[in-house]
Amino acid sequence: MQAALQAAGQGWHVFPLRPGSKRPALHGEQSCPRTGPCVNGHLKWEQRATTDPDRIRAAWSQAPFNVGIACGPSGLVVIDLDVPKNKSKGSSDAPDGATTFKALCERAGHAVPTTYRTRTASGGRHLYFTAPPGLHLTNTAGTIAELVDTRAWGGYVVAAGSITPTGTYESLSGLQTAVLPAWLRTILQPTPKASQAPATAVLGRSNRYADVALANETRAVASAPVGEREGTLLRAARALGRFVAWGDLPRHLVEQALQEAGQAAGLTAAECRSTLRSALNWSIAHNQTRRETA
Template sequence: MNAHLTAALTAAVRGWHVFPLRPGTKRPALHGEAACPRTGPCECGHRKWEQRATTDPERIRATWSRAPYNVGIATGPSGLVVVDLDLPKNTSKDKGSSDAPSGAASFGALCERAGHAVPDTYRTRTASGGTHLYFTAPPGIRLGNSAGTVAPLVDTRAHGGYVVGAGSTTPAGAYEALCGSVAAPLPGWLLSVLTPAQGPAQRPSVAVAVQSRSYADMALANESRNVASAVTGQREATLFRAARALGRFVAWGDLPRSVVEDALQEAGEAAGLSASECHSTLRSALNWSVAHNQRRRGAA
């Protein structure tokens, strides 16, 4: 049995849906819509790589017996969210360094700020020297792909995306499994970062606006109280979550940013955080929340 077939079958045993990539590349080996013969799997209409990805061992053996295809893993059908931790463009595993932080360094800092260690989960080393972290997607939530939403050089692949699986090879190097045999559940704090904003909003009526400001004031009081009473080990994570939650009210115009910053700064210091710790956490969390909550949720 060839190594690429073994890699495809190994992924399928884990429940991950695979499809062939052109030998030595990261590009799908399946035909595009323009060249679709409308026969076989496409008899009832063109089926893209995500639809044709499979865990069926017989289909996998039949496909990989034709050529040493690399292994594509369709993350959506596989129920996966894969975090891609990349290297700065002028950096690789064999070349010079860069002053810019790597995706792994940025992700590690985010985990620390959220009050957690970097999750222990199945991971692979990419051909460029980066890392793929595999997580199981939460049930009932459809996440798409992201590029730089979590942090610079930190991308994610879910529905509509795929990753190159371990055992694949390219001229730049091989994709290798590093550790962990099981994909861990997607951390809650990361889910909150990746959850997309709702659809476009209409201008709220005066009554709705007044109600929103009242709710925003109540949320500010509750979050400030939660931060001030946070225990050691949870203080920075609680402040981070509070700023993320309140940032949407800043984006919607229900609360001035200065009011939110002052209230949470005071609460964080009351909990025992230093002024600089509070300021750094608030700035990054509010910046993200404001940028990703430009549209009010729940508007008709």
Template sequence: MSTDLLNAALDAAERGWHVFPLRPGTKRPALHGEDHCPRTGECADGHRKWEQRATTDPDRIHQAWGARPFNLGIATGPSGLLVVDLDMPKTKDKSSTDTPNGVATFEALCERTGQAVPTTRTVRTASGGRHLYFTVPPEVRLTNTAGTLAPLVDTRAWGGYVVAPGSATPTGAYEVTRHEPVAQAPEWLLDALKPVQRPARPLSLPHPGCATRRAQVALEREAAAVAAAQEGRREAELFRAARAMGRFVAWGDIPRHEVEQAFQGAGEAAGLKPYECRSTLRSALNWSIRNCRPREAA
């Protein structure tokens, strides 16, 4: 057990930041993936990803970091955080200083927009970059970006995580360099990162093939609900709807590919990314089909 890593995890949890273990000495999650999910405990109702399993529970933290010297990940979205990642250029010649790093491009961005460089909690990364921590209002839901603000400037929010101070990799350690309180993200930064509202895509359902009338009506109803889901509820609504349709697939009332095609289109029409739809659909349908009760008992 590493007392320093355990204390770092407990300190983050006391701040309300949701943590999860990373493999010792790396930046990769130590939690099982969907292909190896035991479908027990937290995953009894279906596979839960690292963002869903991140925790502030001291007992769970003691159990995890008391077993192995895991590095520490902070799930930024559930923690109400936006972290601006100022990266170092990936050049073959490590001695070259010609390429500006993320700190320089971010400072140039602030200068161009007439804004002061924000003062907030700052962490030095293993590569020599910087993590700037900000809080985000609960009603604002941001996702990750890569180079959207400026070259070598990425952001982590919902769907993302950062390696926390106390962790270390073969290239170096993560250390707090500025201990200021975490500042609220400035309005200009939030405005620059808010997703552009895209016009809704028309929902297209497959023509009924071998589906029963009842299953087709249920599919049309559920797909419409997914397509109309509001931001922040889209993936949860897709998960719920797919689980509701799984029984019809298990009973042979409708082919699985028709359900997947309809929900893939509905999820993308709502604004989800294609890979998000595929992952959620696979998990929800697999669980529902496996746990479906017989038609007579439904």
């Protein structure tokens, strides 16, 4: 209860998780009684999360629930730095999320941001950031780097003070959260939908759209300022990867153009190759079907 009240005191919306678990303790839609908060229809955990101390005391007086924080309603973006799943079995040579995130920050020309952080039960880290007003981000998995996920709208994190069979979630700093850095925001903002590439276009017209997109993205990368170069390159590769998936652009042409643009902006060849490889692989995998647009 104290952990839930402390989180709510920060303006973070909380809801109960099953004792000793990371799963929500709230009823599902099929078993919804359609009473109380659900009288007008079933409300999921994100909708029922609250900062009301009276509701929190009433809920947590029933059982030693763990605490979930609904990131979206709380105005939070939480970066989840995970550990390799086989690390507990003695294989420690694989880098963990904290290591890959630190390397990403260094390539972007920044130190690891100072903000509220917790230690997870598995030994990972959660970095809490305040989302800028008007920014609506959703969850990501591996978009930033290997073993680096994010939780925002549609996602929740387990709060410090919660206890699971594998360990306790612990606070590692003061509760003050930093605003999500602009360079991270650039990486996390979703790639705009390809309204300029209709599925009904003939091949020649489709290729012209792709050529224009390639020229625009290459120019954006080459002119990106220090601190935004890595994020701009990543977003450009994700944007152009769909044209590779659809057969409008050959992958080697995209890689060469963005590699040259990234190096012209000041990134090293190795930094460009690493970012391009992961971003293009992700985009191609997620764009196997050409999207229908108006």
